[in-house]
Amino acid sequence: MAKRAMGKGLSAILGDEAAKVNKVSDKGAEKLVGSVATIPVDSITTNPFQPRSNFDNDALVELAQSISEVGIIQPITVRKNGMKFELISGERRFRASQMAGLQDIPAYVRLADDRQLLELAIVENLQREDLDPIEMAYSCKRMMDELGLTQEQVAQRLGKGRSTITNFLRLLRLPALIQAELRDLHRNESADENNNGTTNVVFTMGHARALLNLPSEETQIDLYKKILKEGLSVRKVEAIVKAIKSPEETKPKPEKPSELLRLEGQLTEYFSTKVSISQGAKGKGKIQIDFTSDQELAEIIAKLNG
Known part of the structure; x- marks a missing residue:
């Protein structure tokens, strides 16, 4: 590359x-x-x-x-x-x-004394149509690191949902090799455009999001190279990732009751992060609330205490 x-x-x-x-x-x-x-x-x-x-x-x-x-x-x-x-x-x-x-x-x-000017410049840059996803992610990170804003405040400044900001920031956990691929994604799509209006690009944001669920950089890079070599679809990559993470999870599971699914949806919306509920036949179970940073944990605790 x-x-x-x-x-x-x-x-x-x-x-x-x-x-x-x-x-x-x-x-x-x-x-x-x-x-x-x-x-x-x-x-x-x-x-x-x-x-x-x-x-x-x-x-x-x-x-x-x-x-x-x-x-x-x-x-x-x-x-x-x-x-x-x-x-x-x-x-x-x-x-x-x-x-x-x-x-x-x-x-x-x-x-x-450039704080105000810096914020205006970053927000203006984020409005560009040709902004690649990694540049978007690092710009959001700058607003948090250099301006002291929370993810919620960044989302408000940009007029986006907090989950959108979280998803962009997650991309920064990818190895540099894959981040570089995403930075060139828009340029590659433009260069590969053919007369039929289709593209030959085989690596997309969907592939990147799937790779984020792998346990190590080595595994991410190995599968990334496999995607480029074999032209794997996002759905195929998601299936491979699931098999690598938990082979036993590929077996069919009992369908979760609709009431638990409804509660999961309500709690996920309230906490602005994924919430899972599991319950056994005798009523005993657990609630799992996911978080990706100390800041998200603090916000969850604040809502629990509130």
Whole structure:
């Protein structure tokens, strides 16, 4: 897979005034905040207050190899000072890029007092029609990480359901190789369009969502390669995933009573996450409420206590 280029150089974005744009009130700031810029690796210094100081070398080598193969999927975040930059987040990616021998690296560039402008820029970017799903996911994550918003608040800002935001964020759990495939999905569909109005693309969002249910990155990548080689349908992939996870679950199960299904639906809607109810013949059973983050757990507990 060819590495995808991300971002323009500062001079291409800001022109001759690149070194002078350091705060929101500076002319041209609106062109930079929220954009991805390509900056020299040797112009970046690490944050001296970074609480994490130990990095697993084997993991860095593995990440460097991934970067060499598919490029940087998630840009780092830096704060600009003239033509120098202080790293805010993404030190693993920064260190791995150095190991991979990169001269330049894609970065989100923050300026002093740029919170309001950043939020406007991210929301505006998310309205683009050609936005790929991984870019959408990372933009939502930026709103949470850098602006301190909850998933519910992100959903409100964008006029989308919270479950939609959750589904996009789940894509970030996929290996970099598969994330890169999704980033190129729209471009591939356009390039593969033929005279009959059909497409030859064999990997879709549906395939990606199915792979998320596998227990390890290795298993996800193995099945991903099988999808590309054999052109498996989403339904076929879902069946394979189910068989890998729990072979015994492929056997027919007794049909769940309609009353329990109704209750599951009500609780799922109330908690904004999947809720499962099981009950034995003597009435004994259990209720399972799924969550994917500490934040979701806290929101569930708040509703239980409320």
